[in-house]
Amino acid sequence: MSLLSTIQEHAQEAAQHGEPVAEHAAASEVHGLGSISEIPEFITHHLQDSREFEFAGMHWDLNAFAMDPIHLGPLTIDLSPTRQLIFIFLAALLSIAVFVPVARSLARREQGKAPSGFANGMEALILYFRDDVVRANIGHGADAFTPFILTIFFFILFMNLFGLTPLGITATANLSVTAALALISFAVTEVAGMRKLGPAGYARTVFFLPAGLPWAMKPVMLPIMAVVEFLGKLTKPFALAVRLFANMMAGHILILAIVGLVLVTQSFLVGGASVLVMSALMILELFVAFLQAYIFAMLTSVFIGLIRHAH
Numbered sequence: 001m002s003l004l005s006t007i008q009e010h011a012q013e014a015a016q017h018g019e020p021v022a023e024h025a026a027a028s029e030v031h032g033l034g035s036i037s038e039i040p041e042f043i044t045h046h047l048q049d050s051r052e053f054e055f056a057g058m059h060w061d062l063n064a065f066a067m068d069p070i071h072l073g074p075l076t077i078d079l080s081p082t083r084q085l086i087f088i089f090l091a092a093l094l095s096i097a098v099f100v101p102v103a104r105s106l107a108r109r110e111q112g113k114a115p116s117g118f119a120n121g122m123e124a125l126i127l128y129f130r131d132d133v134v135r136a137n138i139g140h141g142a143d144a145f146t147p148f149i150l151t152i153f154f155f156i157l158f159m160n161l162f163g164l165t166p167l168g169i170t171a172t173a174n175l176s177v178t179a180a181l182a183l184i185s186f187a188v189t190e191v192a193g194m195r196k197l198g199p200a201g202y203a204r205t206v207f208f209l210p211a212g213l214p215w216a217m218k219p220v221m222l223p224i225m226a227v228v229e230f231l232g233k234l235t236k237p238f239a240l241a242v243r244l245f246a247n248m249m250a251g252h253i254l255i256l257a258i259v260g261l262v263l264v265t266q267s268f269l270v271g272g273a274s275v276l277v278m279s280a281l282m283i284l285e286l287f288v289a290f291l292q293a294y295i296f297a298m299l300t301s302v303f304i305g306l307i308r309h310a311h
Helices: 002-016 024-031 036-047 083-109 118-138 142-162 175-203 215-265 268-308
Strands: 052-055 058-061 070-072 075-077
Touching: 036 215, 052 083, 083 118, 083 142, 118 142, 118 268, 142 175, 142 268, 175 215, 175 268, 215 268
Parallel strands: none
Antiparallel strands: 052 058, 070 075
16 A cells, blocks of 8 residues: 555656656656665655655645753653654554443443444453453453553554555654553563562562572672573563564565665566565565564563562
């Protein structure tokens, strides 16, 4: 879908300028891809976040909504809207729009009215996550974490799916976004462990000594194991952030590279072959969008279960 939209936009621009699309020199003036060496810049332009929003020949400048940065000592926070931020909010609003009616339908079920239609299907999905993901990995007390795991899954899923629309804007292809999601998961995991184990039990998840270690070795091994265990805590959110970011970024880079190749060659043969490859890639990307959201939610459940049962 993104390929067809991009080609159509460039073709319309060429027609407006009265230039034949088939001529390589004229086409390069329109879309700026005179050679393969310009494809990386083309990919970067479409993947990076910005305050400009373009679609179907229309252009919106988000600088009109820019806000003054907030300065907190050496830290500067800029809350001005960008195109990826807009789609983050759209994913959040879509999550609310999906779950509020479902929650109301399930509440009516408790009054003796069975849900039907979409709410019935969502109930089956919620029960699957509760039984096979949350309870299976967290164990006793897992139901309290089901809303959080479901929110993480659908929020990431909607951001992934927005990237498969002709707009092609994927917030999860931004490392800052995936890192923020990973930090939220990390905070929930550590707080869950502290509440379950208590201060002394939680401290043992960092200052750990293997059972049966000789007394003479404990002073030597304690600082080494503490560093290892602390780094082990940090690798979990790092793995979550990089895995989601890398998978979403890689797919879009490949798709945009094929689009750029079509715009450089201006060949019907290359275009026809690219459409077939792009169709297969879009199906694969749809699968990856669901898979990466599921993996993020599942691993969050695993990490919560591990720290709550550290003994």
